[in-house]
Structure formats: structure tokens, C-alpha cells
Amino acid sequence: EADIYQTPRYLVIGTGKKITLECSQTMGHDKMYWYQQDPGMELHLIHYSYGVNSTEKGDLSSESTVSRIRTEHFPLTLESARPSHTSQYLCASSEGRDSPSTLHFGNGTRLTVT
Amino acid sequence: KNQVEQSPQSLIILEGKNCTLQCNYTVSPFSNLRWYKQDTGRGPVSLTIMTFSENTKSNGRYTATLDADTKQSSLHITASQLSDSASYICVVSDRGSTLGRLYFGRGTQLTVWP
Numbered sequence: 001e002a003d004i005y006q007t008p009r010y011l012v013i014g015t016g017k018k019i020t021l022e023c024s025q026t027m028g029h030d031k032m033y034w035y036q037q038d039p040g041m042e043l044h045l046i047h048y049s050y051g052v053n054s055t056e057k058g059d060l061s062s063e064s065t066v067s068r069i070r071t072e073h074f075p076l077t078l079e080s081a082r083p084s085h086t087s088q089y090l091c092a093s094s095e096g097r098d099s100p101s102t103l104h105f106g107n108g109t110r111l112t113v114t
Numbered sequence: 115k116n117q118v119e120q121s122p123q124s125l126i127i128l129e130g131k132n133c134t135l136q137c138n139y140t141v142s143p144f145s146n147l148r149w150y151k152q153d154t155g156r157g158p159v160s161l162t163i164m165t166f167s168e169n170t171k172s173n174g175r176y177t178a179t180l181d182a183d184t185k186q187s188s189l190h191i192t193a194s195q196l197s198d199s200a201s202y203i204c205v206v207s208d209r210g211s212t213l214g215r216l217y218f219g220r221g222t223q224l225t226v227w228p
Contacts, residue, residue: 103150
């Protein structure tokens with residue numbers, strides 16, 4: 001399995017709270033991604049990064065923000081959580097100059113906003 | 115519109131039996147197709163990758179096929195085991211941009227009963 005880690009695994013918070021979902025990888029991959037996954041639905045890309053100080057919004061409109069200060073670290077922040085943010089969040093990374101290459105996923109953070 | 119459709123949505127089989135999962139896509143221009151396995155509570159893990167010129171590729175008891183003309187792929191699982199219970203996700207990449215874009219299917223939920 002890939003060396004990509006997400007914390008926390010589960011999080012239950014109240015509306016309006018600020019939260020940060022952590023994602024770290026030890027493979028030295030330049031590319032990192034955040035996906036949102038709801039039951040029975042396809043994964044939706046919400047943010048991606050091609051390297052340090054590079055971040056882009058994905059296809060799914062999101063009120064979250066990301067940062068990429070170090071190659072191995074790609075945290076996602078919600079400034080004010082809402083019940084509509086309840087979902088599974090998956091972090092992934094990939095290597096190589098040529099794209100697209102295989103994604104290596106973390107085990108996800110299941111977020112519940114009450 | 116680029117899409118990936120998987121069937122069936124869910125499938126229940128008995129341990130030891132074979133099964134075939136289907137993936138139809140309309141993604142163009144096509145780059146490659148991957149099958150991922152996602153166990154409950156875990157992130158997806160890559161099983162196979164198929165490029166335009168490949169018709170069949172095996173990974174243990176998993177065999178993927180690709181018909182680029184009809185834009186169809188299948189994943190055949192032989193002699194199923196309880197550990198095969200998971201969601202199987204088809205992901206198609208295009209060549210429309212330098213870095214490629216990924217199109218995800220909604221997955222087939224496979225349950226293997228003893």
C-alpha cells in the first residue's frame with residue numbers, strides 16, 4: 001500500500017467551526033489531490049497541487065482552501081463548516097512528469113457536520 | 115459530454131464463483147483506463163491500467179479487458195473470495211490537456227457471500 005496518511009479518520013463537529021484535514025505522503029510525489037466522495041457517487045476533485053506553492057481548484061465548487069508549503073504535506077481547511085460539508089474526503093498523490101499516472105489514496109476522513 | 119458508466123450498480127455472488135463488472139465510457143480523446151478497488155473505510159487502490167493498444171491485462175485473479183472501438187471495459191474476477199467484497203471503480207483519463215483529466219465511474223459494489 002501507498003504511504004499516504006490522513007488524519008483524523010473520523011470527525012464530528014458543529015456548524016460554524018473551523019477545521020483542517022491533514023494529508024501527508026512520504027513518497028516524494030509532486031502531485032497531490034483532494035477528492036470528495038459521497039455514497040454511491042463518483043469521486044469529485046475539489047483541489048489539486050502540482051508542487052510546492054502550486055494549488056488549483058478542481059471541478060467541484062468548494063468552500064475549502066488548501067496549501068502546499070512542503071512537498072509531503074497538503075492540508076485542507078474549512079473556515080466555517082456547514083451540514084452540506086458532511087462527506088468523505090480522500091487525499092491522493094501521484095508521481096511522474098507524464099500524466100495521468102496512478103493515484104495513491106489515503107484512507108480518507110469522514111466528516112460529519114451537525 | 116465525457117462520462118463513465120458502470121454496471122451493475124451492485125452485485126452479490128457466492129464465494130468461489132466468477133463475476134464480470136462492466137464499464138462504458140464516452141471520454142475522448144482516450145488516454146488510459148484504470149480499475150480501482152475500494153474496501154469499506156479505505157481509499158481506492160489501483161488494480162490495473164489499460165492503454166489504447168492493450169486488450170487484456172491480468173493481476174492475479176483479476177483480468178481487465180478493453181475494447182477501444184466500442185469504448186467498453188470489463189473486470190473479470192475469478193474464483194471470488196470474501197476479501198473481494200468491495201467497490202470497484204472505473205477511471206478513464208483523457209489526452210485533452212497536458213496533465214490529463216480523470217473521469218470516475220460511480221463504482222460497482224460487490225458482495226461475496228460464504
